[in-house]
Amino acid sequence: xxxxxxxxxxxxxxxxxxxxxxxxxxxxxxxxxxxxxxxxxxxxxxxxxxxxxxxxxxxxxxxxxxxxxxxxxxxxxxxxxxxxxxxxxxxxxxxxxxxxxxxxxxxxxxxxxxxxxxxxxxxxxxxxxxxxxxxxxxxxxxxxxxxxxxxxxxxxxxxxxxxxxxxxxxxxxxxxxxxxxxxxxxxxxxxxxxxxxxxxxxxx
Amino acid sequence: xxxxxxxxxxxxxxxxxxxxxxxxxxxxxxxxxxxxxxxxxxxxxxxxxxxxxxxxxxxxxxxxxxxxxxxxxxxxxxxxxxxxxxxxxxxxxxxxxxxxxxxxxxxxxxxxxxxxxxxxxxxxxxxxxxxxxxxxxxxxxxxxxxxxxxxxxxxxxxxxxxxxxxxxxxxxxxxxxxxxxxxxxxxxxxxxxxxxxxxxxxxx
Numbered sequence: 001x002x003x004x005x006x007x008x009x010x011x012x013x014x015x016x017x018x019x020x021x022x023x024x025x026x027x028x029x030x031x032x033x034x035x036x037x038x039x040x041x042x043x044x045x046x047x048x049x050x051x052x053x054x055x056x057x058x059x060x061x062x063x064x065x066x067x068x069x070x071x072x073x074x075x076x077x078x079x080x081x082x083x084x085x086x087x088x089x090x091x092x093x094x095x096x097x098x099x100x101x102x103x104x105x106x107x108x109x110x111x112x113x114x115x116x117x118x119x120x121x122x123x124x125x126x127x128x129x130x131x132x133x134x135x136x137x138x139x140x141x142x143x144x145x146x147x148x149x150x151x152x153x154x155x156x157x158x159x160x161x162x163x164x165x166x167x168x169x170x171x172x173x174x175x176x177x178x179x180x181x182x183x184x185x186x187x188x189x190x191x192x193x194x195x196x197x198x199x200x201x202x203x204x
Numbered sequence: 205x206x207x208x209x210x211x212x213x214x215x216x217x218x219x220x221x222x223x224x225x226x227x228x229x230x231x232x233x234x235x236x237x238x239x240x241x242x243x244x245x246x247x248x249x250x251x252x253x254x255x256x257x258x259x260x261x262x263x264x265x266x267x268x269x270x271x272x273x274x275x276x277x278x279x280x281x282x283x284x285x286x287x288x289x290x291x292x293x294x295x296x297x298x299x300x301x302x303x304x305x306x307x308x309x310x311x312x313x314x315x316x317x318x319x320x321x322x323x324x325x326x327x328x329x330x331x332x333x334x335x336x337x338x339x340x341x342x343x344x345x346x347x348x349x350x351x352x353x354x355x356x357x358x359x360x361x362x363x364x365x366x367x368x369x370x371x372x373x374x375x376x377x378x379x380x381x382x383x384x385x386x387x388x389x390x391x392x393x394x395x396x397x398x399x400x401x402x403x404x405x406x407x408x
Binding site: 004005006007008009011012014015016018019020021022026028029030031032033034035039041042043044045046048049050051052053054055056059064065066067071072073090091093094097098 | 207208209234235249259295
């Protein structure tokens with residue numbers, strides 16, 4: 001327990017310590033840092049946070065975070081409109097964008113089905129996904145959900161909804177991470193990587 | 205480099221990433237956390253930070269951070285007014301308070317003498333320390349500055365200013381940390397702990 005000589009400081013520290021991964025000691029360091037810096041830095045920080053919180057929108061097509069009602073990816077005419085990548089949240093969009101391996105559009109579910117936490121298909125952007133597939137010329141849906149039971153459940157739920165339609169449904173490959181030694185891969189991943197082995201290709 | 209679909213988010217993340225010890229990935233996690241939570245949490249955080257920044261004062265006696273012009277320690281009639289502990293900054297006050305081993309008053313210098321960074325005695329609360337010692341019945345001054353060259357320089361500077369006065373001047377002991385094995389102590393600390401050895405006392 002940290003003793004404070006100032007309630008104002010204590011209050012600021014306890015608010016900072018509510019952030020994920022920020023403990024009391026880090027919160028104190030951050031608060032003292034802001035106290036030492038000139039006043040405009042704290043103002044700039046708080047203004048940016050409040051503005052983000054009040055003005056940010058969700059893209060009405062893919063539900064990604066956006067500054068207008070159409071995100072920069074959906075609005076980009078050079079993206080392939082026929083491939084849709086279904087992800088859990090916007091961090092996954094960023095992660096896939098960083099690979100530079102995908103040029104289609106995204107659909108952000110906003111979570112995965114999780115009965116324990118009470119997240120049902122109706123809480124996710126699945127209805128809009130089906131509508132989007134029905135109303136556009138989508139040829140492939142890539143399911144890029146987490147490799148967990150909840151992710152698999154959601155994959156299966158979406159697959160059942162789409163199986164009548166004449167589109168290709170794929171999931172991202174699971175297996176040993178590139179650069180990893182086999183002995184460090186867990187048994188389930190290594191087992192899956194053997195069951196799902198692919199034909200060897202010589203790189204030219 | 206993280207790609208953002210929202211400039212508002214990007215701006216919030218870059219402001220958060222200016223805080224010490226907060227990198228881009230952590231800043232993104234914090235921003236997305238605030239986005240998910242309901243609006244009042246971000247407001248409470250920003251209000252607490254702005255209020256701390258605008259309303260916090262320094263105790264006019266000891267220069268510790270305070271909500272009024274006299275801090276709770278200086279205002280406490282049960283503290284021993286005859287012993288003064290000189291520290292670098294308010295974090296040191298908190299650290300010493302947590303030990304519950306000191307019942308005197310503090311004097312916060314606001315730094316230590318550091319020619320490389322251009323911090324001279326005039327930038328520190330040394331004049332007010334001397335005045336405080338001259339105008340009050342102080343019997344002992346404990347120098348609790350960091351065990352660095354800068355701390356030692358400051359110790360020596362204050363010692364020279366005070367050596368004419370009939371007060372006891374002490375420094376906190378340096379040596380092997382309690383609970384530490386000798387082999388892990390650095391040579392300088394271990395050497396000092398031998399030179400500054402104290403008479404062995406049986407605990408009853």
